[in-house]
Amino acid sequence: MIPKIRAIGEYGLALALMLLAWWYASGPLAVPPYLLPSPQSVGTTLWSMLQDGELLPHLLFTVQNILIGLLVGTLVGVALAYLFYKTPKLADVVEGPLVILQTAPKIALAPLVIIWFGLGVTAKIILIFSLVFFPVFAGGLAGFRNIDSRMHDLAQLLQLRRSQRFFSIDLPAALPGIFVGVKIGAVQALVGAILAEWMSGSLGLGYLMTFAAATYKTPILFGAVLLTSLLGIFLHALLNAVETLILSWNIPDA
Amino acid sequence: MIKLSGVEKIFGDGENAVVALAPVDVEIEQGAFITIVGPSGCGKSTLLRLIAELDSVSGGTIELGTTNKKRPVGFVFQDAVLLPWKTVAENIRFPLDTSGVPRSISDPKVEILIDLISLNGFENALPKQLSGGMRQRAAIARALADDPPILLMDEPFSAVDLMTRETLNDELLKIWQQTGKTILLVTHSIEEAAYLGTRVMVMSARPGRLRKTFDVDIPMPRSEDTKRDQKYLDLVHELRTMMREQGH
Amino acid sequence: MLIRAVVGLVGFVALWSAAIPLFGVPNHVLPSPWQVAQQLIFLFERGNLLSHIQVTLMQIVWGFLIGLVLGIIAAIIFARIPFLERVSTPLILLLQTAPKIAIAPLLLLWLGLGAAPKIVLVAIVTFFPVMTAMLSGVKYINRSYIDLAKVLKLNPWQRFWHIEFPAAIPTVFAGATVATTLAMTAVVIGELMGANKGIGFLLATGQEDADTATVIAMVILLSVIGWAFYAALDYMRARMEARYS
Numbered sequence: 001m002i003p004k005i006r007a008i009g010e011y012g013l014a015l016a017l018m019l020l021a022w023w024y025a026s027g028p029l030a031v032p033p034y035l036l037p038s039p040q041s042v043g044t045t046l047w048s049m050l051q052d053g054e055l056l057p058h059l060l061f062t063v064q065n066i067l068i069g070l071l072v073g074t075l076v077g078v079a080l081a082y083l084f085y086k087t088p089k090l091a092d093v094v095e096g097p098l099v100i101l102q103t104a105p106k107i108a109l110a111p112l113v114i115i116w117f118g119l120g121v122t123a124k125i126i127l128i129f130s131l132v133f134f135p136v137f138a139g140g141l142a143g144f145r146n147i148d149s150r151m152h153d154l155a156q157l158l159q160l161r162r163s164q165r166f167f168s169i170d171l172p173a174a175l176p177g178i179f180v181g182v183k184i185g186a187v188q189a190l191v192g193a194i195l196a197e198w199m200s201g202s203l204g205l206g207y208l209m210t211f212a213a214a215t216y217k218t219p220i221l222f223g224a225v226l227l228t229s230l231l232g233i234f235l236h237a238l239l240n241a242v243e244t245l246i247l248s249w250n251i252p253d254a
Numbered sequence: 255m256i257k258l259s260g261v262e263k264i265f266g267d268g269e270n271a272v273v274a275l276a277p278v279d280v281e282i283e284q285g286a287f288i289t290i291v292g293p294s295g296c297g298k299s300t301l302l303r304l305i306a307e308l309d310s311v312s313g314g315t316i317e318l319g320t321t322n323k324k325r326p327v328g329f330v331f332q333d334a335v336l337l338p339w340k341t342v343a344e345n346i347r348f349p350l351d352t353s354g355v356p357r358s359i360s361d362p363k364v365e366i367l368i369d370l371i372s373l374n375g376f377e378n379a380l381p382k383q384l385s386g387g388m389r390q391r392a393a394i395a396r397a398l399a400d401d402p403p404i405l406l407m408d409e410p411f412s413a414v415d416l417m418t419r420e421t422l423n424d425e426l427l428k429i430w431q432q433t434g435k436t437i438l439l440v441t442h443s444i445e446e447a448a449y450l451g452t453r454v455m456v457m458s459a460r461p462g463r464l465r466k467t468f469d470v471d472i473p474m475p476r477s478e479d480t481k482r483d484q485k486y487l488d489l490v491h492e493l494r495t496m497m498r499e500q501g502h
Numbered sequence: 503m504l505i506r507a508v509v510g511l512v513g514f515v516a517l518w519s520a521a522i523p524l525f526g527v528p529n530h531v532l533p534s535p536w537q538v539a540q541q542l543i544f545l546f547e548r549g550n551l552l553s554h555i556q557v558t559l560m561q562i563v564w565g566f567l568i569g570l571v572l573g574i575i576a577a578i579i580f581a582r583i584p585f586l587e588r589v590s591t592p593l594i595l596l597l598q599t600a601p602k603i604a605i606a607p608l609l610l611l612w613l614g615l616g617a618a619p620k621i622v623l624v625a626i627v628t629f630f631p632v633m634t635a636m637l638s639g640v641k642y643i644n645r646s647y648i649d650l651a652k653v654l655k656l657n658p659w660q661r662f663w664h665i666e667f668p669a670a671i672p673t674v675f676a677g678a679t680v681a682t683t684l685a686m687t688a689v690v691i692g693e694l695m696g697a698n699k700g701i702g703f704l705l706a707t708g709q710e711d712a713d714t715a716t717v718i719a720m721v722i723l724l725s726v727i728g729w730a731f732y733a734a735l736d737y738m739r740a741r742m743e744a745r746y747s
Contacts, residue, residue, distance in 0.1 A: 104725035104728045154335055158325060222608075225605065
C-alpha cells in the first residue's frame, strides 16, 4: 500500500513540475499566447465549455467510438486467431500476406475508410476496429500457439467437449498473449479515433483540435490535446487494473 | 486386469520409420503397483501415453478391463501441469466440474483429497505460490478426483528435490494402500522403482522394448528400513547390473 | 516464408481482380489492381511522385536517427547517474503512457506544415522504445560481466564502453525494430494532419477528391516502405545477435 501511495505522489509531482514549466514559459518567459496559452486560460476555457455543455458531447463521442472499436476488434481478433490456430492449412495460405500487413502503417487506411464509409460514426468505428484487430489477432495467435502441449494432453485425458476445452483451457492460457495485443490495440484505437475525427466529421476531441487549429483558438487546442493525453493515460491505467485482476496468476510473486 | 497384447508404436513411415516401442505383451493384475524403469528413449513414456490413449497404437490391443467408465485412467505428468489460473482446490475439482458433477458432491470430495495429500491450508493458493513438491501433490489429487481405477504417473517426482521425493514416495505408497488403485509409474531412478513397485518392468532403448519383469517380494508397508532389507539391496543391484549391460 | 508471402500476395491480387467484375463493384469504390498500377505510373510520370517519396523518406530517416541517438544518450546518462533516473522515471512513464499523437497538432502549430513537425514526431516515438531497451539492456546485464569488470578493476567509463554498452546493443536493436512501425505511423499521421508534400499529403488529397485509385496506391506504397524499413532493422538486429552468440 505504501509504495502505491508513493507512486501516486511521484506522478503527482511529475505532473506538477510539467505544469510549472508550462506556466513559466507562458508567463515569465512570455511565449506568445497564440503559440502557448497559459495553463489558467486553458483551464478556464475547458471549464466554461464544460458548463455550456459544449465539451461533453465531443469527449463522449471519442470515448464511445474507442470502446466499441476496442470491444469488437478484440472479439473478432480472438475469434479469428482461434480459427487460424485450429486450421493450420488456412494459416499456411493467409499468413504470408498478413506478416507484411503487420509492419504496414495501418493508420494509412484512414482515408480509404472515410471514402468508403463516409464522414459519420460508422467509418470511425470501422477504422478503430481495423487498428485494434491486428495486434489482438497477432497476440491471440501467439498465445494459442504457445499453449503447453501437455495441457492438450490433459484436455484429451478428461475428454473435454469443444466448448469446455475452449473456455477452461485454450482461452485462459492464451489470455496473456491476447492482453498484450489489447494493450497495443488500445493505443492504436485512440490514435485512430483522433485522426479520423481530425480528418472528417464534426464531433470528437480530434474534431475539436482541427476546429481550434483552423480558428486559432489555441486554448481549446491545448485543452483537447490535454484531454486526449489524459484519456490515453486513463485507458492505460484501466487496462493495467483489469490485467492485475484477471491475470494475477500469470504475474510472478516478487 | 490390464492386458497389453502386441502393443507397438512406430513414428513416421517408410525409411524414416522409428520404432519407439517394439511389441509388448504384459498383464497387470488389479491393484498392482508397477514401476517402469529404463534409460531415455526406451519407450517407457510412450507406453504410458498409449495406455492413456494420448497416442494411438501402431499395432496390438490394450484392454483396460475396467467397467465402461468415461475416464478410466488418471494421469500425473512430469511437472504437474496444473492450470495456473485456477486455485489448488479448483484444479483438483476440474475433472469433476467438467463432467457436470454438482458442487454439493464435488466439494466434500475435494476436501477429502486435500486431506489425503496434506495440502490443508493451501486450498485457495495459486500454483505459482506452491513449491514443486506441493504442485505435484495437487496433480496427484487431480488425477484421483473422479476416482479412476488406474493411475498412470510419468516420472512424477523427477523435478523435485531428493528429500521431498522420498517423502512423496512414502505418501504415494500410503495413498495406493488406502485407495487400492492400479498404479503404473515411470521413473529413471532404480531405487525408486525398487522401493515403490510390487513389480518392476525394465525397458531398454534402440529400439524401445520391454526387457524383463521382476516381482518384488518385499512386504508392504515399506519404510526407511526397507532400504536396508537384503532383498531390496539385491534387487537394486540386479537392476543396476542389468542397466549397465545395456551400456548406460 | 517469403515464397509463401509472395504466393499469398499473388492470390490476393487475383481475388481482388476477380471480385470486381463478379460483384459489379463500381470503379470509384474499388478500382482494379491494374488501374491502381496505372495510377501509380501516372503519378510517377506526371505527379512528381518521386519527390513526395523523397520527402517522406527524409522525414522518417532523420526523425528515426535523431530519436535513436537521443534515446541512447538519455539511457547512458540515466545508467551513469541513477539519481537522475529515479527522479525522472515518473515523468518518463507519464510521457510514455500519454498518446504521442496528441502532441501532433501542437507540433503543427509551432513548426508549421513543413518537414520539421514530422521529424520531431518521428523522433519522439522512436526515442522511448530505444531508451527503454538500452536502459534495460544495461541494467539486466549478466552479473558475471560486472564481476569480470570488478576483477579487472575497470573504471566506470571503461566498464561502460567495454562491457555495458556492447552488451546492450542487441537489446537496442530490438527496441529500434519495434520503433520502425511507430515511426511509420507517426510520419503518416503528421502528413495526414497537415502537409504540403509527402506520401501522406497525396493520401489526404486523394481522400478529398474521392480518388480511390490514388489512395490505394499510396497505402500500398507506404506498406512496402514500412515493410522494407522493418526488414532492414530486423536484419541488422539478427546480424548483431548472430555476432554475439
